[in-house]
Amino acid sequence: xxxxxxxxxxxxxxxxxxxxxxxxxxxxxxxxxxxxxxxxxxxxxxxxxxxxxxxxxxxxxxxxxxxxxxxxxxxxxxxxxxxxxxxxxxxxxxxxxxxxxxxxxxxxxxxxxxxxxxxxxxxxxxxxxxxxxxxxxxxxxxxxxxxxxxxxxxxxxxxxxxxxxxxxxxxxxxxxxxxxxxxxxxxxxxxxxxxxxxxxxxxxxxxxxxxxxxxxxxxxxxxxxxxxxxxxxxxxxxxxxxxxxxxxxxxxxxxxxxxxxxxxxxxxxxxxxxxxxxxxxxxxxxxxxxxxxxxxxxxxx
Amino acid sequence: xxxxxxxxxxxxxxxxxxxxxxxxxxxxxxxxxxxxxxxxxxxxxxxxxxxxxxxxxxxxxxxxxxxxxxxxxxxxxxxxxxxxxxxxxxxxxxxxxxxxxxxxxxxxxxxxxxxxxxxxxxxxxxxxxxxxxxxxxxxxxxxxxxxxxxxxxxxxxxxxxxxxxxxxxxxxxxxxxxxxxxxxxxxxxxxxxxxxxxxxxxxxxxxxxxxxxxxxxxxxxxxxxxxxxxxxxxxxxxxxxxxxxxxxxxxxxxxxxxxxxxxxxxxxxxxxxxxxxxxxxxxxxxxxxxxxxxxxxxxxxxxxxxxxxxxxxxxxxxxxxxxxxxxxxxxxxxxxxxxxxxxxxxxxxxxxxxxxxxxxxxxxxxxxxxxxxxxxxxxxxxxxxxxxxxxxxxxxxxxxxxxxxxxxxxxxxxxxxxxxxxxxxxxxxxxxxxx
Numbered sequence: 001x002x003x004x005x006x007x008x009x010x011x012x013x014x015x016x017x018x019x020x021x022x023x024x025x026x027x028x029x030x031x032x033x034x035x036x037x038x039x040x041x042x043x044x045x046x047x048x049x050x051x052x053x054x055x056x057x058x059x060x061x062x063x064x065x066x067x068x069x070x071x072x073x074x075x076x077x078x079x080x081x082x083x084x085x086x087x088x089x090x091x092x093x094x095x096x097x098x099x100x101x102x103x104x105x106x107x108x109x110x111x112x113x114x115x116x117x118x119x120x121x122x123x124x125x126x127x128x129x130x131x132x133x134x135x136x137x138x139x140x141x142x143x144x145x146x147x148x149x150x151x152x153x154x155x156x157x158x159x160x161x162x163x164x165x166x167x168x169x170x171x172x173x174x175x176x177x178x179x180x181x182x183x184x185x186x187x188x189x190x191x192x193x194x195x196x197x198x199x200x201x202x203x204x205x206x207x208x209x210x211x212x213x214x215x216x217x218x219x220x221x222x223x224x225x226x227x228x229x230x231x232x233x234x235x236x237x238x239x240x241x242x243x244x245x246x247x248x249x250x251x252x253x254x255x256x257x258x259x260x261x262x263x264x265x266x267x268x269x270x271x272x273x274x275x276x277x278x279x280x281x282x283x284x285x286x287x288x289x290x291x292x293x294x295x296x297x298x299x300x301x
Numbered sequence: 302x303x304x305x306x307x308x309x310x311x312x313x314x315x316x317x318x319x320x321x322x323x324x325x326x327x328x329x330x331x332x333x334x335x336x337x338x339x340x341x342x343x344x345x346x347x348x349x350x351x352x353x354x355x356x357x358x359x360x361x362x363x364x365x366x367x368x369x370x371x372x373x374x375x376x377x378x379x380x381x382x383x384x385x386x387x388x389x390x391x392x393x394x395x396x397x398x399x400x401x402x403x404x405x406x407x408x409x410x411x412x413x414x415x416x417x418x419x420x421x422x423x424x425x426x427x428x429x430x431x432x433x434x435x436x437x438x439x440x441x442x443x444x445x446x447x448x449x450x451x452x453x454x455x456x457x458x459x460x461x462x463x464x465x466x467x468x469x470x471x472x473x474x475x476x477x478x479x480x481x482x483x484x485x486x487x488x489x490x491x492x493x494x495x496x497x498x499x500x501x502x503x504x505x506x507x508x509x510x511x512x513x514x515x516x517x518x519x520x521x522x523x524x525x526x527x528x529x530x531x532x533x534x535x536x537x538x539x540x541x542x543x544x545x546x547x548x549x550x551x552x553x554x555x556x557x558x559x560x561x562x563x564x565x566x567x568x569x570x571x572x573x574x575x576x577x578x579x580x581x582x583x584x585x586x587x588x589x590x591x592x593x594x595x596x597x598x599x600x601x602x603x604x605x606x607x608x609x610x611x612x613x614x615x616x617x618x619x620x621x622x623x624x625x626x627x628x629x630x631x632x633x634x635x636x637x638x639x640x641x642x643x644x645x646x647x648x649x650x651x652x653x654x655x656x657x658x659x660x661x662x663x664x665x666x667x668x669x670x671x672x673x674x675x676x677x678x679x680x681x682x683x684x685x686x687x688x689x690x691x692x693x694x695x696x697x698x699x700x701x702x703x704x705x706x707x708x709x710x711x712x713x714x715x716x717x718x719x720x721x722x723x724x725x726x727x728x729x730x731x732x733x734x735x736x
Binding site: 182267291 | 568569587588589592593595596597625626627628629630633660661693695696697698699705719729
């Protein structure tokens with residue numbers, strides 16, 4: 001076999017591998033069901049937050065109703081719908097669940113994070129404690145696998161890292177030039193992703209990293225207003241396009257892998273969606289804010 | 302000994318001549334206007350331009366103008382045009398947007414901080430006549446008139462000003478570079494205040510006393526002064542923040558004799574709260590606060606602290622301010638076939654509270670219906686059931702309201718509906734009529 005034949009064969013082999021890798025990343029969302037009310041039939045009202053819990057639970061921040069609603073998801077069926085109304089949390093906008101089932105909720109009006117247990121008992125505020133300097137104004141937060149908390153501080157332009165109880169560990173400053181950071185997410189490897197809605201840019205800082213680096217600045221090509229961010233356990237990053245009613249699927253390096261869903265009122269369509277979460281890597285849940293519902297999709301790969 | 306020295310000199314002399322000849326040859330071969338066309342077409346004497354005038358007789362009028370483009374003066378039409386064929390209009394030798402750069406390739410300095418858009422787009426003909434003109438540098442018009450051809454808004458804003466900035470009336474090029482600037486934004490020849498200090502001496506006592514003894518000689522002059530002139534004394538912008546007008550700088554800054562005199566007393570909206578407490582308290586009491594207001598820039602994300610040409614000390618028109626971040630929404634309306642009047646008039650606050658609101662989109666009314674009916678009488682618009690009692694068949698949690706059929710910032714279709722035809726819209730709910 002000549003050298004050139006070998007080169008051609010290795011090129012074909014390489015391209016085939018690359019193609020397979022891409023195919024493996026292709027994602028499609030298929031609508032399973034839409035949830036309109038809690039277990040007692042009280043309609044959801046502009047829900048902005050959803051969190052996929054460890055035991056196939058879905059916590060909804062039912063924002064305009066000023067409450068949380070807990071659902072159980074089993075074999076794509078949604079049951080439960082227990083409401084948790086807390087005077088300390090008048091306007092829940094974002095939620096995440098800890099590994100022990102506790103719920104952390106960001107109140108949009110108070111701009112504080114609170115801890116609630118899975119039975120609905122209020123456990124107090126989770127403030128970043130011992131922050132060396134600067135005012136803290138929270139826009140969003142995220143949790144990693146060890147329940148460490150990552151606070152998006154839009155006042156002092158940084159991401160604050162605290163232990164699960166809120167004790168300050170370290171901080172990562174925002175990149176030098178930016179528009180407005182609206183959300184952050186942490187993947188299974190501990191990489192922190194930071195989303196600039198105005199510039200349409202996605203930044204990342206590796207676990208232990210001290211600075212954010214730009215992954216992509218092209219999101220505005222595919223999204224009207226990329227606003228919410230989440231990751232799954234497979235290295236895929238999902239960016240919710242709030243104004244465009246859809247979701248961008250990105251690789252861990254920020255590469256564009258596709259866009260799913262569209263704007264509308266019928267089931268399966270989104271109308272100004274907010275937070276999304278991934279349950280078990282196989283189901284995506286959206287707070288479909290302006291449709292006053294939560295929507296569940298099967299993720300096909 | 303002497304003959305050896307002579308021989309050495311001869312060698313050096315011959316080498317010198319050879320080097321000069323080589324340089325001349327290289328220049329002739331590489332010179333874009335000359336060697337290229339000569340080599341390509343092997344043109345006879347005069348065929349590079351003089352010959353062209355035999356047919357293009359009307360061109361002789363152009364040759365009588367005061368300023369001629371060098372290739373025209375040299376009768377080298379082939380410097381820009383191909384005498385036989387071309388893929389470009391007017392038989393230009395290369396892309397019309399790039400042809401000038403064949404010779405003028407240094408017009409935009411490397412790493413320029415600002416570039417004139419027409420230059421970047423290669424539209425040199427917007428300002429220059431490629432052949433001849435009555436104005437220096439082959440400009441189509443003389444003085445500021447040329448600039449005002451495009452910058453009409455600037456002309457209007459300058460008309461009848463009580464306090465014009467003298468250099469502006471003399472020549473825009475006193476402060477701006479026409480093509481690009483390596484040193485300043487907005488094509489400025491240098492950054493402010495360096496540019497201003499070229500004429501204004503900041504080392505005199507009067508400068509200090511006029512600025513309430515604050516050390517502002519290195520501050521941004523254009524934070525308070527309109528460089529094009531204004532109707533206010535000292536060419537302050539037309540809208541001046543009260544503490545600035547009263548020279549009460551210490552309301553926001555440290556005292557003038559302090560070490561960090563220009564440092565502000567508080568950061569973010571907390572600084573503004575000192576005077577605007579009622580407004581800030583109402584804003585912070587609402588469910589949703591506009592994100593940028595909570596950042597370190599706070600109010601200054603949209604407002605200027607000292608003075609502005611725009612109302613409410615905004616950093617620009619409402620369209621510019623809101624459109625700076627909400628590019629998609631502003632763009633959607635720009636592309637929309639049907640325009641929404643408040644947006645067209647730049648009045649975003651007709652529907653939105655830019656600071657905070659109790660419902661989504663920071664709308665300034667309790668419901669969509671209440672907001673739209675402030676201007677539109679829907680009962681005259683349609684007999685379609687609408688309101689709290691009319692359930693949207695597409696979604697049990699939705700009622701039929703204006704946004705069920707329209708998008709307030711427009712769509713690519715008429716009447717701001719999200720579907721190409723009215724039929725397509727109606728059958729979204731009335732599926733039985735779908736064909």
